[in-house]
Amino acid sequence: MQDDFEKPLTAADSAVAEFETTHRGLLGRFQHFLHGNPAMVPVIILIASIAIFGVVAGERFFSAFTLGLIMQQVAIVGILACAQTLVILTAGIDLSVGAMMVLSYVVMGSLGVNFGLPTALAILAGIAVGMGCGALNGLLVTRLKLPPFIVTLGSWRIFLATVFLYTGSQSIRSQDIDAEAPGLKFFGNKVSAIDDLVGFNANITFGVVLMLCVFGVFWYVLTRTAWGRAVYAVGDDKEAAELAGIRSDRILFSVYVTAGFICGLAAWAAIGRVGSVSPSSFAEANLESIAAVVIGGTSLFGGRGAILGSLFGALIVGVFSAGLKLAGADPQWVLFASGCLIILAVSIDQWIRRVSA
Numbered sequence: 001m002q003d004d005f006e007k008p009l010t011a012a013d014s015a016v017a018e019f020e021t022t023h024r025g026l027l028g029r030f031q032h033f034l035h036g037n038p039a040m041v042p043v044i045i046l047i048a049s050i051a052i053f054g055v056v057a058g059e060r061f062f063s064a065f066t067l068g069l070i071m072q073q074v075a076i077v078g079i080l081a082c083a084q085t086l087v088i089l090t091a092g093i094d095l096s097v098g099a100m101m102v103l104s105y106v107v108m109g110s111l112g113v114n115f116g117l118p119t120a121l122a123i124l125a126g127i128a129v130g131m132g133c134g135a136l137n138g139l140l141v142t143r144l145k146l147p148p149f150i151v152t153l154g155s156w157r158i159f160l161a162t163v164f165l166y167t168g169s170q171s172i173r174s175q176d177i178d179a180e181a182p183g184l185k186f187f188g189n190k191v192s193a194i195d196d197l198v199g200f201n202a203n204i205t206f207g208v209v210l211m212l213c214v215f216g217v218f219w220y221v222l223t224r225t226a227w228g229r230a231v232y233a234v235g236d237d238k239e240a241a242e243l244a245g246i247r248s249d250r251i252l253f254s255v256y257v258t259a260g261f262i263c264g265l266a267a268w269a270a271i272g273r274v275g276s277v278s279p280s281s282f283a284e285a286n287l288e289s290i291a292a293v294v295i296g297g298t299s300l301f302g303g304r305g306a307i308l309g310s311l312f313g314a315l316i317v318g319v320f321s322a323g324l325k326l327a328g329a330d331p332q333w334v335l336f337a338s339g340c341l342i343i344l345a346v347s348i349d350q351w352i353r354r355v356s357a
Contacts, residue, residue, distance in 0.1 A: 035352050041297040041345070042312035050315055053323030060326055068203025074292075074318035075207040076101075076270050080285055081292035082214050082308040083262035086255050088293055089222075090235040092148030093301025094256070096137065097263050098285030099159035104130040104267035106163055109172045109277030112181030119183035127264030133159060134260020138253035156286065163279045172277040188272025207269040214262060215311045222307055231255060236303025291338055292317060294347045315331065 002227035034041055037210050080097045087094040108126030111117040117125070133155065140151045177184055187207035194204045233241040234248045242248050274281055296313025298305025320337045 020126035039309040057326035070318040074314040078314040079266040080289035083259035084289040095152040096156040099264040130260040130264030138256030142249040187269040
């Protein structure tokens with residue numbers, strides 16, 4: 001007798017297979033499309049947001065000045081969201097990215113202005129501090145096997161306390177930076193070449209260009225390199241990744257160090273954005289970076305998401321903020337809208353994860 005697996009498919013079997021693969025329905029096909037293209041969720045939300053606020057806020061919303069201002073406002077959070085995305089892709093979370101940035105930020109300012117160190121060395125020292133903070137988080141996660149949430153919750157407080165102890169809660173004025181280390185403000189300068197190209201004031205700064213470059217580089221790294229594929233593999237299933245020969249702890253450690261490096265870059269851009277150095281700046285940066293990543297479609301369970309989605313997530317928050325202000329809404333509605341977007345994004349992620357393989 002012929003074995004079951006050797007029996008040819010009947011006409012009924014073929015009809016069922018064809019129905020299952022090609023007749024999922026419009027909603028089912030859309031669900032599968034989003035499952036394979038997670039960055040499309042924030043793209044759709046961003047386009048809808050722009051259209052809605054274009055109607056509500058009027059022509060002012062579509063002015064070059066407003067759109068450029070939105071880009072400026074999201075530049076720092078966007079860079080931090082890039083760092084946060086790397087960690088969340090590994091099924092972790094980093095509550096300390098904002099504090100790492102502020103610590104790097106005050107070190108750069110202090111060394112460049114108060115201690116008279118050459119600007120280039122002050123910047124490198126600040127970036128090194130960010131990488132050191134990331135390395136500390138990475139060691140605690142990989143060596144002591146502590147949960148990333150607990151590790152970064154504790155390090156967030158440690159880094160912030162270090163900021164205030166190091167600075168004595170004293171700020172560095174814009175005039176002092178201009179006199180001693182003007183290079184620290186480089187990313188706050190406008191890119192005049194863009195204005196010349198488009199023929200009007202686009203209000204784009206080098207900080208915006210840095211954000212786009214950071215996302216471009218890490219899009220390539222995550223999608224075109226073995227390290228990027230390993231990051232996704234570790235986040236999706238750490239044990240399976242180890243069985244496949246990936247040294248998961250080494251990957252995790254490198255992710256936290258890389259996140260610290262990106263926070264160091266964000267610190268340099270932050271000085272240009274603010275124009276001064278204040279230890280109390282960017283108090284909400286941690287939560288804003290997480291919001292951008294979640295709204296951008298990266299799964300909190302790890303292993304799924306697109307880094308460009310985090311860029312769109314940051315832009316969505318910026319569009320909502322600018323649109324509500326131009327519409328005359330109370331500033332608290334920005335927080336309300338951001339909270340609703342986070343819940344919506346997580347709900348969509350859960351719906352997409354239920355897609356049949």
